[in-house]
Amino acid sequence: MARKKSPNHQQEGQQPEEGRRNFLKQSTLLTALAVTPPSLLKAAELRWDEKAASYFEKVPLALEINGKAQQLSVEPRVTLLDLLREHLAQTGTKKGCDHGQCGACTVHVDGKRVLSCLSLAVTLEGKKVTTIEGLSTGDQLHPMQEAFIKHDGFQCGYCTPGQIMSGVGCIREGHANSEEEIREYMSGNICRCGAYPNIVKAIAEVKKGGQKV
Amino acid sequence: MINFGYTRVTTPKAAVEALVKNSNAQWLAGGTNLVDLMKKGVIVPQNLIDINNLPLKEIKKDNGKLHIGALALNSDVAENDLVRQQQPLLSLALQAGASQQIRNMATIGGNMMQRTRCSYFYNPDMPCNKREPGTGCGALKGFNRMHAIFGTSEKCIAVHPSDMCIALVALDATVLITGPKGERRISFQNFHRLPGDAPQRDNTLERGELITGIEIPDNAFKDHFHYLKIRDRTSYAFALVSVAAAVSLQGDTIQDVRLAMGGVAHKPWRLVEAENFLKGKSASEANFRQAAAVAMKGAQGFGHNNFKLKLAPNTLVEALKTATGKA
Ligand SMILES: Cc1cc2nc3c(=O)[nH]c(=O)nc-3n(C[C@H](O)[C@H](O)[C@H](O)COP(=O)(O)OP(=O)(O)OC[C@H]3O[C@@H](n4cnc5c(N)ncnc54)[C@H](O)[C@@H]3O)c2cc1C
Ligand code: SF4
Ligand code: FES
Ligand code: FES
Numbered sequence: 300m301a302r303k304k305s306p307n308h309q310q311e312g313q314q315p316e317e318g319r320r321n322f323l324k325q326s327t328l329l330t331a332l333a334v335t336p337p338s339l340l341k342a343a344e345l346r347w348d349e350k351a352a353s354y355f356e357k358v359p360l361a362l363e364i365n366g367k368a369q370q371l372s373v374e375p376r377v378t379l380l381d382l383l384r385e386h387l388a389q390t391g392t393k394k395g396c397d398h399g400q401c402g403a404c405t406v407h408v409d410g411k412r413v414l415s416c417l418s419l420a421v422t423l424e425g426k427k428v429t430t431i432e433g434l435s436t437g438d439q440l441h442p443m444q445e446a447f448i449k450h451d452g453f454q455c456g457y458c459t460p461g462q463i464m465s466g467v468g469c470i471r472e473g474h475a476n477s478e479e480e481i482r483e484y485m486s487g488n489i490c491r492c493g494a495y496p497n498i499v500k501a502i503a504e505v506k507k508g509g510q511k512v
Numbered sequence: 513m514i515n516f517g518y519t520r521v522t523t524p525k526a527a528v529e530a531l532v533k534n535s536n537a538q539w540l541a542g543g544t545n546l547v548d549l550m551k552k553g554v555i556v557p558q559n560l561i562d563i564n565n566l567p568l569k570e571i572k573k574d575n576g577k578l579h580i581g582a583l584a585l586n587s588d589v590a591e592n593d594l595v596r597q598q599q600p601l602l603s604l605a606l607q608a609g610a611s612q613q614i615r616n617m618a619t620i621g622g623n624m625m626q627r628t629r630c631s632y633f634y635n636p637d638m639p640c641n642k643r644e645p646g647t648g649c650g651a652l653k654g655f656n657r658m659h660a661i662f663g664t665s666e667k668c669i670a671v672h673p674s675d676m677c678i679a680l681v682a683l684d685a686t687v688l689i690t691g692p693k694g695e696r697r698i699s700f701q702n703f704h705r706l707p708g709d710a711p712q713r714d715n716t717l718e719r720g721e722l723i724t725g726i727e728i729p730d731n732a733f734k735d736h737f738h739y740l741k742i743r744d745r746t747s748y749a750f751a752l753v754s755v756a757a758a759v760s761l762q763g764d765t766i767q768d769v770r771l772a773m774g775g776v777a778h779k780p781w782r783l784v785e786a787e788n789f790l791k792g793k794s795a796s797e798a799n800f801r802q803a804a805a806v807a808m809k810g811a812q813g814f815g816h817n818n819f820k821l822k823l824a825p826n827t828l829v830e831a832l833k834t835a836t837g838k839a
Contacts, residue, residue: 358518375518375560378547398548399614411587411616417547418617421518422540422562465613472587472612486747487611 358421364389365433373420380404380415383430391431391460395489402488405461405468406430412468414487431460434467442510443467446501454492462488466502467512475506513551517559522566524690524722530561532692532720539563539722541583541622544614549627553636554643568621568724571595576730582621582688582723586676587612589620599728601737601758605679608741611748621723624677624687624703627714628670628778629658629750641667642711649711657816658752661824662777668711669814671775672704673750678774679739681782682756685728691721700726704779711778732768733758738835741774742827751775753824755831764794771807771832776824783807786828795836797829804828 357372364387373382380397383389383406395403397416404415407429434441443463446452453459465488469475474484481499490498505512521527531537536558540546549555568581571592578598580589589595590606610618632638632650639648651659651669659669677700685700704715717723736759743749754774760767769790771783786807793799804825813821833839 356517374515376513376515398551399544402611402613405613412613413617414544414613417544417614419518419540419543419547419560422543422564424520468612474612483747484612487613 360421360424362420362423362425363427365429371420375419375421377420378416379406379408379418379420379423379428382420383415383428389430389432393457393460395458395461400489401458401461402465403458403461405464405488407464407468410471412465429464431464434463441467442505442508442512443501446505447498450497450501450504452494452497452501454494458488458490458492458494462490462498466498466505469502470506470512475502478503481506513547514553514556516550516557518562519559520562520565524566524568524724527561527563527566527722528691528720530559531722534559534561537561541619542585542617543622544610544618545622545626549634552634554627554634563722573598574727578728578730579725580620580728581725583619585616586610586618586620586623587615590615597734598730599679599683600734601683601739601756602676602679602728604737604739605675605756608739608751608754609675620676620726623674624680624723624726625715626674629673630670631655631658633670642670642707645710645712652814655816656814658750658775659814659817660777661811661813661817661820662773662781663706663779664777664812664814665707665709665711667709668707668778670707670711670778672714672777672779674780675739675741675751675754675774677704677780678754678756678772680726680728681780682758682770682772683728683731683733684770685726687723688725688727689717689721690724691718695724696721700780701782707778714778731758732760733770736761736835736837738831740827740831740834742823753820753827755827757828757831757835759795759832759835761795761836764796766790766793766795766836771803771828773807773824773828776811776820783828785809795832795838797833797838800829800832801825803832 357374360371360373362369380394383392392406392415393403395401399414399417405412406415409426443466447463465485469484475481478499481502519530521530538557538560540560540562566583568583570581571584571594572579586606590603596603630651632640633642638650641649649668660671681700687698687700687703689696698716702716739756741751741754743751751774753776756772758770769787771787773781786803789803789806807828808825811821
């Protein structure tokens with residue numbers, strides 16, 4: 300296997316998911332190996348391609364998403380984030396880094412905030428998932444959504460669903476008692492636009508309002 | 513991510529059997545490290561064995577010792593009343609790690625087993641003896657700002673990334689294990705290993721050995737302790753250098769002290785000689801400085817990380833000052 304000695308060692312997500320899928324579809328073509336990521340080459344070396352069929356086996360999965368029971372069948376490699384966005388068309392939850400570093404994909408599982416990009420959907424059998432789409436009831440915005448609007452807590456809005464889910468978590472956990480504490484407990488949510496001061500204000504206000512979130 | 517087989521197990525015995533049966537399987541706990549590494553193609557398991565349903569989540573007091581199950585979540589342990597009362601240093605170190613979303617997923621066992629964050633290890637296109645033994649070490653002459661200054665070998669200069677483990681080594685924890693040959697215990701000090709000639713091995717577990725929990729003996733460090741983590745931004749980043757300091761004082765005299773450093777070695781780095789130097793001495797900045805000099809014996813930089821040779825002793829002094837109320 301040729302080894303690239305390029306110095307650009309810190310690239311993130313340099314292997315487009317789309318490319319991999321295409322490869323997997325045509326994995327009998329050995330010529331394709333020359334252009335595939337090393338991880339796939341390794342799989343081929345270990346002759347897993349011969350057994351590939353068994354790894355595409357779908358696993359039955361029952362879980363509740365935003366109050367609605369779902370009976371699904373998913374491949375083990377599908378993350379909760381991809382399940383939501385690509386299989387269930389719930390695109391409120393955003394994909395930022397896809398590696399646990401930005402918080403854009405934050406959702407609640409059984410009431411706790413977690414990262415959907417690092418959660419494999421198959422591990423969530425029997426659990427309750429809440430996304431930004433399920434936070435409000437009917438047409439009524441959730442108090443945290445209202446507060447984000449009031450305090451101008453977003454600019455481009457890309458990080459906002461994750462910020463809101465995380466902000467609700469922050470209050471529920473009892474970690475919103477000072478601006479300093481809010482900042483620390485919101486540190487897993489990165490905002491490229493730098494809307495932090497207003498996000499902190501929004502969360503502090505909801506906390507002060509004492510409403511049940 | 514390449515697809516894989518998926519199995520759920522509900523007993524430690526079944527977990528061990530499933531792993532032994534399949535040479536290319538991995539246990540999946542919170543997944544915050546494993547799924548990330550699988551997405552990057554660094555680890556490519558053929559099967560995942562989901563251990564989240566094992567009954568190993570309990571936090572309890574057992575014969576005066578604090579017992580924490582391997583599948584207890586980092587956030588639950590950090591905020592547990594018993595942990596806060598008995599081992600507040602552990603709570604502090606846990607809270608300094610990752611973000612709350614990740615702590616809500618990450619387990620104690622997974623935290624101990626997490627792989628290094630060396631960027632060469634994380635990139636399958638780069639040489640790395642830890643990922644692929646025999647390919648060389650990209651960091652040795654490369655960009656090694658995050659790397660080790662103690663206990664390195666020419667095969668690997670990576671650092672162990674966990675914050676929790678720095679507190680656990682200082683607190684003399686014991687790791688509880690079950691495996692194909694039955695149960696055993698390893699002192700935390702001997703759990704992680706130095707790279708030597710086999711950097712691919714992070715710790716002394718044998719294949720098929722499952723961590724079931726940890727035990728921490730009671731101690732006299734509940735009043736004077738600190739975990740100081742220095743990183744590139746004020747929160748949510750891995751440590752450049754961190755220090756766990758726990759002191760028991762009588763008046764101004766140090767009765768007992770435990771010191772460990774993170775971000776400086778392939779394993780949580782306990783500073784026994786500095787501890788011995790401080791025992792029986794007064795808690796003064798001058799003594800802390802001397803202890804730091806003792807602690808730094810044998811340290812070696814690799815270029816980009818030379819700044820750690822100054823940062824580490826300073827961090828130690830600051831941690832001791834805060835722990836003893838001299839800050
Ligand atoms: C963006 C980001 C930032 C982070 N920042 C920090 C930080 O600042 N400080 C810090 O300390 N950590 C940090 N982490 C790391 C995080 O704490 C670890 O990923 C986590 O603790 C791993 O636990 P897990 O349960 O998710 O393990 P998994 O990812 O499920 O497993 C990790 C490994 O442990 C093995 N394993 C799991 N449980 C057991 C067991 N009981 N017995 C034997 N083997 C087992 C698995 O097979 C796997 O090989 C960060 C992670 C991310 C993604
Ligand atoms: S320091 Fe260790 S982990 Fe990093 S490239 Fe070298 S061998 Fe690999
Ligand atoms: S997309 Fe999940 S943390 Fe960035
Ligand atoms: S509002 Fe643009 S990323 Fe946060």
